[in-house]
Amino acid sequence: MKSKEIPGQHELKAVLTKMVDEGRLPHALLIQEQVGGTGLAMARFLTQYMLCSNRAEHDACGTCSSCIKMQSATHPDVHFSVPVNSNDRVKASDNIYTDSFISELREFMIQKPFSNLRGWYDHINLGAKVGLINVKEGNQIQKKLALRAFEGGYRVFIIWNADLMNDDFANKILKNLEEPSPKTVFILVSSAPSKLLPTIISRVQRFQEEHLSEEELADFLVAQANIDRAKAVDIAFRTEGNVFEAMKEANNEINPWLTEFKLWMRMAWGRDLVGMFDWSMKMAGNNRDTQREFVEGTLKVIDRCFRLGWMDIHIPMEGEEAKFYKDFSPYINTANTEGFLELLQKAAFHISRNVNGKLVWYDASIEAVRLVHAGKKAKAETEAQA
Ligand SMILES: [Zn+2]
Numbered sequence: 001m002k003s004k005e006i007p008g009q010h011e012l013k014a015v016l017t018k019m020v021d022e023g024r025l026p027h028a029l030l031i032q033e034q035v036g037g038t039g040l041a042m043a044r045f046l047t048q049y050m051l052c053s054n055r056a057e058h059d060a061c062g063t064c065s066s067c068i069k070m071q072s073a074t075h076p077d078v079h080f081s082v083p084v085n086s087n088d089r090v091k092a093s094d095n096i097y098t099d100s101f102i103s104e105l106r107e108f109m110i111q112k113p114f115s116n117l118r119g120w121y122d123h124i125n126l127g128a129k130v131g132l133i134n135v136k137e138g139n140q141i142q143k144k145l146a147l148r149a150f151e152g153g154y155r156v157f158i159i160w161n162a163d164l165m166n167d168d169f170a171n172k173i174l175k176n177l178e179e180p181s182p183k184t185v186f187i188l189v190s191s192a193p194s195k196l197l198p199t200i201i202s203r204v205q206r207f208q209e210e211h212l213s214e215e216e217l218a219d220f221l222v223a224q225a226n227i228d229r230a231k232a233v234d235i236a237f238r239t240e241g242n243v244f245e246a247m248k249e250a251n252n253e254i255n256p257w258l259t260e261f262k263l264w265m266r267m268a269w270g271r272d273l274v275g276m277f278d279w280s281m282k283m284a285g286n287n288r289d290t291q292r293e294f295v296e297g298t299l300k301v302i303d304r305c306f307r308l309g310w311m312d313i314h315i316p317m318e319g320e321e322a323k324f325y326k327d328f329s330p331y332i333n334t335a336n337t338e339g340f341l342e343l344l345q346k347a348a349f350h351i352s353r354n355v356n357g358k359l360v361w362y363d364a365s366i367e368a369v370r371l372v373h374a375g376k377k378a379k380a381e382t383e384a385q386a
Pocket residue numbers: 051052053054055060061062063064065066067
C-alpha cells in the first residue's frame with residue numbers, strides 16, 4: 001500500500017512517516033480507524049514504508065523487493081491477526097487462527113483494501129457467525145516471535161479489529177507490548193478502542209484517523225474507481241466519508257431506488273393518481289425481496305432528507321443526486337417524516353405477509369400524496385414566519 005493509494009489522512013501519514021524517518025516509531029501503536037475507514041490500509045502503508053529500502057518523500061517506493069512483497073501481502077516478516085471463525089473449509093475442531101485463512105486474507109486485502117469487518121466475514125463465508133481473536137492466535141504470535149526475522153530487518157504484527165481480541169489473547173500479548181523484542185512493532189487497528197482492555201490501551205501509543213471529507217473522498221473515487229466527478233461527488237456525499245461504502249457504490253450503479261423514489265414523489269406532488277396506479281402495478285410486479293429493498297432504500301432517503309433539514313450540512317451541487325437532496329429535503333419535515341416512515345414500514349410488513357402488492361402500493365401512494373402536501377404546507381408556513 002502506498003500513501004497515495006489511501007484517501008486523505010494527510011496529517012496522520014505525515015506524523016507516522018516522520019516518526020519512522022527519525023527512528024521514533026513506538027514499538028506498540030494503535031490506529032483508531034473511522035467506521036468503514038482506512039485503518040488496515042494505513043497499517044499496511046506504515047509497514048511498507050518502514051520496510052522499504054528506497055523510501056521517497058513520505059512514501060514507499062513501490063518497486064523495491066520489500067515493497068513488492070508488501071503489495072502482494074506476502075512479506076515473511078509481516079504477520080496479520082484478524083477475527084476468524086470456522087467456515088465450510090476450516091472446521092471448528094481445527095486449530096483456527098488467522099493463518100488458517102492466509103490466502104483468503106491476502107486476496108481480501110488486495111481486492112478490497114478498504115473493507116470492513118462484515119466484508120471480511122463475507123469474504124470467508126462466515127454466514128451469520130462472527131469472528132474472534134483468541135488464544136490460539138496468541139500462541140501463533142509467540143511462535144513467530146521465537147523465530148528470527150527472515151530478512152534481518154523489522155518484524156511487524158498487525159492486529160486488525162483489535163477490539164475483538166478476547167482476554168486470553170490480550171493476556172498472551174501483554175508482555176510483548178510492554179517489553180518489546182528488538183526490531184519488533186505491533187500495530188493494532190480498531191474502530192472501537194473503548195472495548196479494549198485498559199491494560200492493552202495503556203501499553204500502546206494511540207493515533208487517530210481523521211474523518212475523511214467528501215471532497216477528499218470524491219477526489220479519491222475519481223482517481224481510483226475511474227468514474228466521473230459528478231458521480232463521485234454524489235457517492236461521497238451519500239456515504240459521508242465511508243470509503244468502504246463509497247468504493248462499493250462506485251463499482252456499481254447509483255442508488256437504483258432513488259430514481260424510482262423521485263418518480264413516485266413527482267407523481268405525489270402532482271396528485272397524479274393515474275400515474276401512481278400504474279406505478280403501483282409496476283412495483284407490485286417485483287419480487288418480495290426487491291420490494292423490500294425499495295422500502296429500505298427509501299427509508300434511508302427520507303431519513304437523510306429529514307436530517308439535512310435540521311443540520312447545516314454542506315451539499316455539493318455537482319451531482320444529480322446531491323441536487324435532488326438539496327431541492328427535496330425542505331419538503332421532508334416534522335409534518336410528514338414520521339408518516340413516511342410509518343407508511344414504508346407498513347408496506348414492508350404487508351408485503352412480508354403476502355398482502356396483494358398492488359393494493360399495498362396504491363394505498364401507500366394515496367398516503368404519499370397527503371404527506372408530500374403536508375410537508376409542502378409546513379415548509380410554506382415556516383417561511384412565512386421567518
Ligand atoms: Zn520500497
